[in-house]
Amino acid sequence: MESNTYAAAGVDVAAGERFVDRLKVSSKRQGHEQLWRGCGSYASIVPINQDLAMALTTDGVGTKLLTAVETGKLDTVGIDLVAMCANDLICVGATPSSFLDYYATPKLNDAQADAIIKGIIEGCDRAGILLVGGETAELPGLYAENHFDLAGFAAGTVTKQTLITGEKIKAGDTVLGVASAGIHSNGFSLARKLIKQDHPLFDELLLPTAVYVRPAVELLQRFPQQVKGLAHITGGGWRNMFRMKEGIGFVFSKTPPLPPVLQAISKSVDPEEMYKTFNMGLGLAIVISGDETEMVQIFRSHGFASAAIGKVTDDAGTMTIHAEPQFGRKLNLVE
Amino acid sequence: MESNTYAAAGVDVAAGERFVDRLKVSSKRQGHEQLWRGCGSYASIVPINQDLAMALTTDGVGTKLLTAVETGKLDTVGIDLVAMCANDLICVGATPSSFLDYYATPKLNDAQADAIIKGIIEGCDRAGILLVGGETAELPGLYAENHFDLAGFAAGTVTKQTLITGEKIKAGDTVLGVASAGIHSNGFSLARKLIKQDHPLFDELLLPTAVYVRPAVELLQRFPQQVKGLAHITGGGWRNMFRMKEGIGFVFSKTPPLPPVLQAISKSVDPEEMYKTFNMGLGLAIVISGDETEMVQIFRSHGFASAAIGKVTDDAGTMTIHAEPQFGRKLNLVE
Numbered sequence: 001m002e003s004n005t006y007a008a009a010g011v012d013v014a015a016g017e018r019f020v021d022r023l024k025v026s027s028k029r030q031g032h033e034q035l036w037r038g039c040g041s042y043a044s045i046v047p048i049n050q051d052l053a054m055a056l057t058t059d060g061v062g063t064k065l066l067t068a069v070e071t072g073k074l075d076t077v078g079i080d081l082v083a084m085c086a087n088d089l090i091c092v093g094a095t096p097s098s099f100l101d102y103y104a105t106p107k108l109n110d111a112q113a114d115a116i117i118k119g120i121i122e123g124c125d126r127a128g129i130l131l132v133g134g135e136t137a138e139l140p141g142l143y144a145e146n147h148f149d150l151a152g153f154a155a156g157t158v159t160k161q162t163l164i165t166g167e168k169i170k171a172g173d174t175v176l177g178v179a180s181a182g183i184h185s186n187g188f189s190l191a192r193k194l195i196k197q198d199h200p201l202f203d204e205l206l207l208p209t210a211v212y213v214r215p216a217v218e219l220l221q222r223f224p225q226q227v228k229g230l231a232h233i234t235g236g237g238w239r240n241m242f243r244m245k246e247g248i249g250f251v252f253s254k255t256p257p258l259p260p261v262l263q264a265i266s267k268s269v270d271p272e273e274m275y276k277t278f279n280m281g282l283g284l285a286i287v288i289s290g291d292e293t294e295m296v297q298i299f300r301s302h303g304f305a306s307a308a309i310g311k312v313t314d315d316a317g318t319m320t321i322h323a324e325p326q327f328g329r330k331l332n333l334v335e
Numbered sequence: 336m337e338s339n340t341y342a343a344a345g346v347d348v349a350a351g352e353r354f355v356d357r358l359k360v361s362s363k364r365q366g367h368e369q370l371w372r373g374c375g376s377y378a379s380i381v382p383i384n385q386d387l388a389m390a391l392t393t394d395g396v397g398t399k400l401l402t403a404v405e406t407g408k409l410d411t412v413g414i415d416l417v418a419m420c421a422n423d424l425i426c427v428g429a430t431p432s433s434f435l436d437y438y439a440t441p442k443l444n445d446a447q448a449d450a451i452i453k454g455i456i457e458g459c460d461r462a463g464i465l466l467v468g469g470e471t472a473e474l475p476g477l478y479a480e481n482h483f484d485l486a487g488f489a490a491g492t493v494t495k496q497t498l499i500t501g502e503k504i505k506a507g508d509t510v511l512g513v514a515s516a517g518i519h520s521n522g523f524s525l526a527r528k529l530i531k532q533d534h535p536l537f538d539e540l541l542l543p544t545a546v547y548v549r550p551a552v553e554l555l556q557r558f559p560q561q562v563k564g565l566a567h568i569t570g571g572g573w574r575n576m577f578r579m580k581e582g583i584g585f586v587f588s589k590t591p592p593l594p595p596v597l598q599a600i601s602k603s604v605d606p607e608e609m610y611k612t613f614n615m616g617l618g619l620a621i622v623i624s625g626d627e628t629e630m631v632q633i634f635r636s637h638g639f640a641s642a643a644i645g646k647v648t649d650d651a652g653t654m655t656i657h658a659e660p661q662f663g664r665k666l667n668l669v670e
Contacts, residue, residue: 035467044467046433048492054389056490058435060472098381100393102437102486132370132379135486137395140524142482149477151437151470153393153488157383189475 036163042091042232042243045158053163055094055156059084060149062235063188067205069147070197074112076208077150078119079126080185083209084234085154086127087284090216091230093164096156099124101134105148108138116150119208127213129154162220166229166245166287169312173228173287175241175250177309178215178299180283182207182259186235187277194265204261210283215302219286219295226295229287233279238319238333241285249318252310256281271331275321287312371498377426377567377578380493388498390429390491394419395484397570398523402540404482405532409447411543412485413454414461415520418544419569420489421462422619425551426565428499431491434459436469440483443473451485454543462548464489497555501564501580501622504647508563508622510576510585512644513550513634515618517542517594521570522612529600539596545618550637554621554630561630564622568614573654573668576620584653587645591616606666610656622647 032038036045036053043057061080068077082099089096101120105112113136124131143149182204183191195202212232220227229244241250258266258281266274274280288295292308299306319333371380371388378392396415403412417434424431436455440447448471459466478484517539518526530537547567555562564579576585593601593616601609609615623630627643634641654668 032465032467035465038467041468044433044435046465046467046490048383048387052383054433054490054492056433056435056467056488058437058468058470058486058488060437060439060470060474062472063474063476065474066476098379098389098391100379100391100488102393102395102488104395104484104486130370130381132373132381132391133376133393135393135395137397139395139398139400139484141398141401142479142484144477144479147477149439149474149484151393151439151486153391153435153437155381155389155391155490157389 037092037165042088043094045092045163051160053158055089055092055158056153057085057088058151058153059088060151061185063192064185064205065148065150067188067192071203071206073206074115075119076206078116078121079123079208079211081150081152082120082123082127082154083211084185085152086129086211086213087209087232089154089156090213090220091164091232092158093162093220094156094158095217096127096129096154096213098132098155099129100132100153102137102151102153103134103148104137104139104143106138106140106143106145108136112148123208123211126211129213162224164227164229168228169245169248169287171248171312171314173289173312174292174308175252175310175312176286176288176292176295176306177256177282178212178284178286179256179305180233180259180279180281181210183261184209184234184279184283186279187237190269190277191261191265194268195261199264201261201264204259210304212284212304215299215304216284218298222298223288223295226288226290227286228289231285233282233285237277238275238280238282241319242317244287247316249313249315250310251313251320251322253322254307254309255321255323256307256309272333275331275333372427372500377423378429380427380498386495388493390424390427390493391488392420392423393486393488394423395486396520398527399520399540400483400485402523402527406538406541408541409450410454411541413451413456414458414543414546416485416487417455417458417462417489418546419520420487421464421546421548422544422567424489424491425548425555426499426567427493428497428555429491429493430552431462431464431489431548433467433490434464435467435488437472437486438469438483439472439474439478441473441475441478441480443471447483458546461546464548497559499562499564503563504580504583504622506583506647506649508624508647509627509643510587510645510647511621511623511627511630511641512591512617513547513619513621514591514640515568515594515614515616516545518596519544519569519614519618521614522572525604525612526596526600529603530596534599536596536599539594545639547619547639550634550639551619553633557633558623558630561623561625562621563624566620568617568620572612573610573615573617576654577652579622582651584648584650585645586648586655586657588657589642589644590656590658591642591644607668610666610668617644
């Protein structure tokens, strides 16, 4: 199974991290100390005054676009685009309000553009935010034939009081896990190697990323003291949970149901690699204190399954997954 | 000269406009009446409260990227990227504060990434804003070999008092023209047809777009009553001035010095087409009332030449250019 890793699928995660490191170094000389949160956070928090800040984030859909192009089903990648950005904003406690898209194609095609914009607007509706602008670029020569790219930009606001920094997280806190809707928009370079167009679950690859904005905003409003950290499970899989606070670990006694397409992929991929690449049924992880019953209710009322699945530990950078029926053994992941 | 038009160069402006129209229609059902300015404006203005709003915009560099890739000089397109976004923000009276980039490439390459980020940070420094975040996407298969794309997102704030709506503009107001630094980031699909790599002015194509943020912010602070409208001259050339207010026209008695590369292009392109595609030496047009002397001083102190070049008229959607030594005749452009 050695070759079925994210790296072997052509994605150089280390190169990506080196780039982010350089960005951080470059950014330091620019006076980023004035930001409430900067590079590396789920969103950048730019203060407007002492109490109020803008929360800004950008993301793309990755090679899920290639699957969309292959199938010709282009009206859901816009939902993914909005979800990838807006779900990041809620992780800092922000209330998302606005979305802008960048859509670049070698040749504008009305049918393609209509399908994409339809998805973006649907994504914004699901998030309860507005598509306020965008750029459509016709770039002959830059893209492979019939291909295009999408980038998204989401903005919201957050106050000093509602900002989630993760600093309150401590050992013993509960991890509330919210179910994903499928593979979402990550790990596609590997997934595409294993789930080809003739695979019975191929269509499931395109299921749009769940948009957690509405229940998360409600949760943050109703339980401002109990919600201590949120992690959108994207590229890097469950390791995203380490982004909530330095020096913490996790132990999981439950795992969410694995979407069928991830079950299929798991037959050819090492379990550790699965958890380091895919969402494994977990779209959003929330660290809370106290009882989760009413929080589960909020997610249920918005159509999302959720459950307490684990605890925070002091064992920095480690993750132990006890119950994993899919793999039948205990997994230990390190950051 | 018929074939040297923007359309013949492969850019379907009408298709782009149809897309924007559909976007506007789609947006209406989403409650955009709450925005101070929406789609079609230089920036979207999203109110935070009664007096304060976020100003958001996104843009790319267009096919200037292809020229950068051909020459291997990649450390200035980042400046263009920041300029294209941040110059749009000042046109609504906003104070830009933040920038995020989306950089997508088939294969991460440290040297390429370093050059690009260097340009983006230089652009942010010129604008006096912070690079607060970004997304670097490695997308094998989506782009033509050795190609990449860049999208930028800029954010700032504006108050009800500082918002520039254009509504105060009236016939007789002066147009203050600020010089461009060259071709900037527009009209490249046509320019690339005419200025090939063996052309003596080829390198000039890559001169970075002027960043007008610092002088514009100073101007808006010092002359809040006299500055009535700003137009960043981008795709669509001088027609961008019609975006400041509906129902106005312009008459120009002076034209700015034409950058050498635009002089060269003008030998093969119809004058009207030139003004409808390129900046023609004019990077920023500002409608003002009163005397421009001190305003010219502000721009000079930031290294930009500027001059009163024309007047606003009531002749809706028309533009008369009297002094055009390059073409030796009066030009009449309609919106």
